[in-house]
């Protein structure tokens with residue numbers, strides 16, 4: 032009788048592990064053989080120092096199938112209650128236009144792209160972000176807008192920092208915050224000010240007259256709903272040489288006079304209610320706009336318009352060389368990953384609705400608010416605010432009775448002592464408003480009657496009169512067909528993981544599996560307010576606790592804080608925990624942060640934001656931390672040593688043998704070790720930062736743990752800490768963070784950062800399970816070492832570790848080629864586009880190099896295709912060197928080639944050589960939509976708004 036497969040084996044045939052991994056089992060064997068290895072274990076033995084290897088398997092669950100995982104997650108989601116939210120405070124229900132939901136938010140063509148550092152294959156999202164900037168400018172009435180910040184509260188902190196840098200009231204250290212600014216914003220700004228050593232006064236607007244300040248933060252409309260005339264306040268501030276920062280609700284600006292017209296210097300706010308679900312607090316984009324004079328001080332990225340080599344208009348990230356994270360310890364902000372995907376959605380929401388649609392929505396919200404106000408007045412209740420856009424605050428006659436009715440009707444209100452607040456949003460219908468009035472007054476209502484007697488709620492001098500969204504982009508896509516085609520047209524210009532590998536070192540562009548992505552838009556996750564009552568968020572908390580427990584196990588730390596919503600923000604949060612810890616043991620003088628010269632630019636930027644002094648330590652010729660130099664500096668500075676920030680495996684992609692010793696040196700000199708966890712993909716299941724000797728790390732969930740990069744965000748940067756640091760992680764002033772006892776200041780607007788995307792990392796861990804997690808690391812190492820071996824015959828590999836192995840990435844040196852032939856790393860990057868690839872990380876951590884990280888998700892076929900392209904390009908370089916090709920007019924210097932080139936072919940080499948250099952490109956070609964973009968021109972002629980339509984003309 033033939034042997035029957037067991038039920039277990041049957042199940043395994045559709046397991047997730049093999050779907051997540053690129054190479055098949057037989058390919059893994061073949062690749063191992065090429066490396067002269069017997070097994071994946073053998074590879075780990077050779078590549079990873081023994082002293083850091085874990086001695087037992089991860090104690091996380093066995094891998095589970097996609098279907099099982101989704102079913103279980105659904106059961107958790109069902110424990111959340113989707114109530115009608117009137118809480119407001121910066122988070123509003125919204126209707127994501129379904130054409131945007133499906134074609135952007137749920138579309139890997141958009142969500143798997145990288146930050147648009149290679150503009151020739153990113154014109155789609157560059158245009159989308161430019162729309163976002165234009166929308167920010169129009170609504171705020173300002174001159175220059177950036178490409179999105181992490182949330183409204185951190186944008187407020189950035190505004191304060193800009194105010195401090197820009198105010199002519201130089202000696203002053205005091206920043207004023209109106210007490211009616213959202214409390215989570217006050218919390219985050221206070222945290223930031225404390226570590227910069229600035230003072231904060233939270234008070235009544237009337238107090239401002241008598242205060243000497245460098246800037247002030249106002250909320251428009253304030254938390255009660257009141258619309259203040261900002262003009263006299265701002266004039267008063269300007270008379271003191273102070274900077275006026277205004278947090279403005281983006282929807283209200285459709286109807287209200289813009290803060291820019293009233294003289295504001297910085298205007299910012301959340302763009303969440305433009306089509307991005309509340310998602311328990313994020314991810315959402317914040318917009319940030321300012322005056323042209325402050326353009327060098329603006330935090331984060333800005334998209335600008337430039338030209339390509341044909342003179343055609345092309346967009347790019349403006350002032351890239353002054354990107355904050357390249358300015359290292361001189362940085363004024365540490366923004367790296369931001370919220371590009373969500374900024375795109377908000378911009379598309381404005382495109383979809385246009386001025387007319389937005390005006391309609393804003394009017395409806397305002398009329399409904401006025402109807403509710405009339406009902407409250409009829410019921411004899413007193414309104415706290417006498418003007419409003421969408422928010423009312425009233426003194427309740429019987430809070431308990433209202434609360435009881437609200438709970439029965441599953442309606443969430445904002446409670447504040449004897450006051451109750453309601454904020455209306457676009458998702459509310461007439462039936463909702465009737466139900467709300469019933470809850471608030473106990474009476475039924477006649478909406479038309481109430482509407483008829485309602486008076487204007489916006490003071491006439493604060494009504495918007497200036498035009499907005501006049502650019503054709505906001506007026507051309509009226510039908511869904513046109514909108515769909517616009518979205519698809521932009522998507523088609525962009526290279527994403529849906530096209531090919533994006534081998535960016537340090538960025539870990541791995542599979543973002545569909546099953547991981549599906550849950551984020553489930554209503555039970557998407558439509559939850561971050562300050563919803565605890566009992567409505569049970570499912571979220573269970574999911575978060577499971578994820579925290581798994582991350583504790585994976586990292587070897589004792590505690591995880593979910594709050595930071597980017598890696599850099601995790602660095603900041605981790606350093607603050609270290610500072611607070613030192614304060615608690617009477618060592619608050621410790622303020623020196625050692626950082627190796629090879630560190631990612633966010634490290635020194637975060638250290639400086641945490642009020643620490645950065646001292647750079649050397650690296651040796653192998654790219655490792657120079658232990659002698661480190662030891663000398665640590666002991667010389669030991670009285671004031673606070674921390675070392677070290678990346679492991681190193682930014683050079685090798686496992687340093689001395690890492691344990693490095694940790695000991697720091698501890699012996701009284702410091703703490705901050706291990707940058709961005710390279711955790713080389714550690715999961717194999718080693719643990721907490722066991723190596725580190726005290727705190729951030730994890731980039733958007734790298735190692737499968738959250739997609741979104742074209743430049745969202746991200747999540749939770750931190751793992753040892754128990755002595757646990758009391759010092761961020762708390763939250765509005766909603767207590769579970770298991771966080773002490774009340775430390777917040778670093779993000781929402782208690783759990785960007786809750787909506789946590790199911791992605793949760794599912795990633797559950798579906799891979801203990802075996803799959805370790806195997807992913809092993810295959811990531813295998814892919815990197817396979818690539819390294821194949822490329823080593825053609826390019827010098829800069830650094831290797833023990834047994835000539837690299838970790839999960841490798842650096843190839845292009846400097847000798849440049850010295851000999853003039854072909855630069857940029858030429859290589861652009862030429863790779865002709866071959867259908869996104870370039871690896873360029874010039875980080877070493878100028879003139881490529882850092883290549885294939886990840887475990889790329890197949891052997893794709894690796895071979897990349898290797899072939901790199902070898903071909905090497906041969907092309909030979910033709911330049913030998914003089915067969917002209918030194919300037921050659922396929923490398925002219926790359927990337929476009930369809931426009933073919934229409935006007937004038938090159939000394941063939942079209943075939945230019946655009947079909949490989950079989951793969953003949954089988955399916957990805958066309959860069961513009962020729963090489965001119966960076967210098969763009970910075971000299973800074974244009975950061977949508978250009979006129981005529982100028983879009985392409986030849």
Ligand SMILES: *Cc1c(COP(=O)(O)O)cnc(C)c1O
Pocket residue numbers: 366367368537538597598599600631633634678682707709710731746747748
């Ligand atoms: C990506 C990265 C960071 C910053 O993370 P963000 O989420 O972009 O803020 C820090 N360090 C290293 C080594 C990184 O690769």
